[in-house]
Amino acid sequence: MRATLVWMRRTPLSVAGSAIVLLLVALALTAPILPLRNPGRMNVVKRFAPPSLEFWFGTDHLGRDVLSRVVYGARFSLRIGALTILLAGGPGVVVGILGAMAPPRTAGLIMRGLDVLMSFPALLLAVAVAAALGTGGRSIVTALAVVYFPRIARLTRGIALSVLTQEYVTAARGLGTSGVRLLGRTVLPNCLSVVVVQSSLYFAEVLLAEAALSFLGLGEAPPAPTWGGMLYEAQKNMRNAPWIAIFPGSAIALAVFGLNLFGDAVRDAMDPRLRT
Amino acid sequence: MSGILRLAGGRLLALVPMLLLLSMASFALVHVIPGDPALVMMGGEGTTQAVAELRHQLGLDRPLHVRYWEWLTHILRGDLGQSLYNKTRVSEELYWRMPTTLALVTLSLLFAVGLGVPAGLLSAAFRNSWVDHAARLVTLVSLSVPSFWLGLMLIILFSLKLDLLPVIGYEPITQDLWKALRYLILPSLALGTYLSALLTRLTRSSMLEVLGQDYVRTARAKGLREGLVLMRHALRNALIPIVTVIGINVGILLGGSAVIETVFVLPGVGQLVVRSVYNRDLPVIQGLILYVAVVYVLVNLLVDVLYTYLDPRLRPS
Numbered sequence A: 001m002r003a004t005l006v007w008m009r010r011t012p013l014s015v016a017g018s019a020i021v022l023l024l025v026a027l028a029l030t031a032p033i034l035p036l037r038n039p040g041r042m043n044v045v046k047r048f049a050p051p052s053l054e055f056w057f058g059t060d061h062l063g064r065d066v067l068s069r070v071v072y073g074a075r076f077s078l079r080i081g082a083l084t085i086l087l088a089g090g091p092g093v094v095v096g097i098l099g100a101m102a103p104p105r106t107a108g109l110i111m112r113g114l115d116v117l118m119s120f121p122a123l124l125l126a127v128a129v130a131a132a133l134g135t136g137g138r139s140i141v142t143a144l145a146v147v148y149f150p151r152i153a154r155l156t157r158g159i160a161l162s163v164l165t166q167e168y169v170t171a172a173r174g175l176g177t178s179g180v181r182l183l184g185r186t187v188l189p190n191c192l193s194v195v196v197v198q199s200s201l202y203f204a205e206v207l208l209a210e211a212a213l214s215f216l217g218l219g220e221a222p223p224a225p226t227w228g229g230m231l232y233e234a235q236k237n238m239r240n241a242p243w244i245a246i247f248p249g250s251a252i253a254l255a256v257f258g259l260n261l262f263g264d265a266v267r268d269a270m271d272p273r274l275r276t
Numbered sequence B: 001m002s003g004i005l006r007l008a009g010g011r012l013l014a015l016v017p018m019l020l021l022l023s024m025a026s027f028a029l030v031h032v033i034p035g036d037p038a039l040v041m042m043g044g045e046g047t048t049q050a051v052a053e054l055r056h057q058l059g060l061d062r063p064l065h066v067r068y069w070e071w072l073t074h075i076l077r078g079d080l081g082q083s084l085y086n087k088t089r090v091s092e093e094l095y096w097r098m099p100t101t102l103a104l105v106t107l108s109l110l111f112a113v114g115l116g117v118p119a120g121l122l123s124a125a126f127r128n129s130w131v132d133h134a135a136r137l138v139t140l141v142s143l144s145v146p147s148f149w150l151g152l153m154l155i156i157l158f159s160l161k162l163d164l165l166p167v168i169g170y171e172p173i174t175q176d177l178w179k180a181l182r183y184l185i186l187p188s189l190a191l192g193t194y195l196s197a198l199l200t201r202l203t204r205s206s207m208l209e210v211l212g213q214d215y216v217r218t219a220r221a222k223g224l225r226e227g228l229v230l231m232r233h234a235l236r237n238a239l240i241p242i243v244t245v246i247g248i249n250v251g252i253l254l255g256g257s258a259v260i261e262t263v264f265v266l267p268g269v270g271q272l273v274v275r276s277v278y279n280r281d282l283p284v285i286q287g288l289i290l291y292v293a294v295v296y297v298l299v300n301l302l303v304d305v306l307y308t309y310l311d312p313r314l315r316p317s
Helices: A002-010 A012-033 A066-101 A104-118 A122-133 A137-164 A167-174 A179-215 A227-237 A243-270 B002-031 B037-042 B048-058 B064-076 B090-125 B130-144 B147-161 B177-211 B214-221 B226-263 B269-278 B282-310
Strands: none
Touching: A012 A066, A012 A243, A066 A104, A066 A137, A066 A179, A066 A227, A066 A243, A104 A137, A104 B002, A122 A137, A122 A179, A122 B002, A122 B226, A122 B269, A122 B282, A137 A179, A167 A179, A179 A227, A179 A243, A179 B147, A227 A243, A227 B147, A243 B130, A243 B147, B002 B064, B002 B282, B037 B048, B090 B130, B090 B177, B090 B226, B090 B269, B090 B282, B130 B177, B147 B177, B147 B226, B177 B226, B214 B226, B226 B269, B226 B282, B269 B282
């Protein structure tokens, strides 16, 4: 762990990635106490105000402050991302380990089931599930969890299988260690560390997918400031007020960029072969 | 060649249970998910009687297995269901919408491969040079930008500010190819950028791995020009994993086309999916998602067979 941190500090891109992620989390957490305007307050006189000293990111078609809506949007997006990863990760890890340790027939059945879920293009499956569940943050989280659960399960199974072939596992088995103990002591910890790292990359993908779903009108109902929802509303006024579209999209790109850098860096740092 | 045909036949047969499972999953989407689809479709606005009528229309008052069997036999006869919204048949809509989506996805794929593979090749050939650093930075940024937002930005820049390309609209490819292409350029760029970045990244790492192999050293040692080493010895081998990744990621293009077609108002399959979502037209969504999944599975089968063709080591002896 220490070596990982030391190594990460040496690569500038991973420092940048961590800084972006930390900044976004900090903004999301402190949004209510920051000197921002109310993201929902309309001001008809100041509609379509271009970016200025008064409104850094300009105002939208209802005169709402785009800057504060973007900052509050971070709260929505990060919360939905985190909930999705938790909801997909828990069952994903359990099913993945079952897929590796269960009797071959059961394991085969489980894996075929996952194959089926993964045969649907990710975004379409999410759209369809969210549509079947009705609009709102909850159905987006559920839909994205359905999409990412098989991916996490497959990843976990792969790691669990490779852990199970290690010599120390054979040794432990030879000493009569029970399956449960083996699971808790070796398989689970090894799987979790990789899954957690990979999750920061999935988190980035979830943010992109969440934005797309909100853009399609499947997210939180309109007054709520979500990045994708803001882009949906911005579409109609692109000719005269492009800033309404530019800033929320940049926020998504920045968040995804930071998470990707961060995830790549941690993954490389944990792979001793790459540490040269 | 006959070996490959036999392989393809075998794989096609093995696909039957998979397709059956896919149909069950698509069916489950509407009928097993908790909650009453009739209520969801009404958006909580219908009277009790209206909801009951819709339930009957959807067949929700009959046992699950009966409904599934009925749906499946209809599909096998080529009937993917009927819209609750405007009563059109899904298969008919697919017939006239498919060419648009096909053109969009194909152009995006061409763009992604045409840009991504050479960029990755250059990046690997000039490792750690400014070309490599620039390519990697562009890749990282491209992987972070939402495709639909990129689409909006392209519209602002090329259509609204520079006035070079039409904003939105569509012309069937069969009518006027050049005009159709002008409408498809921006959507294809927006849709293909993500895949192009993935391919750059993959080509780079795949090339770097191949360049470390003994046979590349041998080729260099016998005095071959570097260009020849790269193209004939390295790239051919590096391409093998790239073909697989293209196959897997056709899903990204198929899924992304839904959003891109909405942004650019293209009358494709993706636009129909989104419209059906707005209208809570569950039978259409169900038919479409099964259709797209089957296309996706078949594309991957094709890629698998192609893969065997590219890599003689994998051919059945």
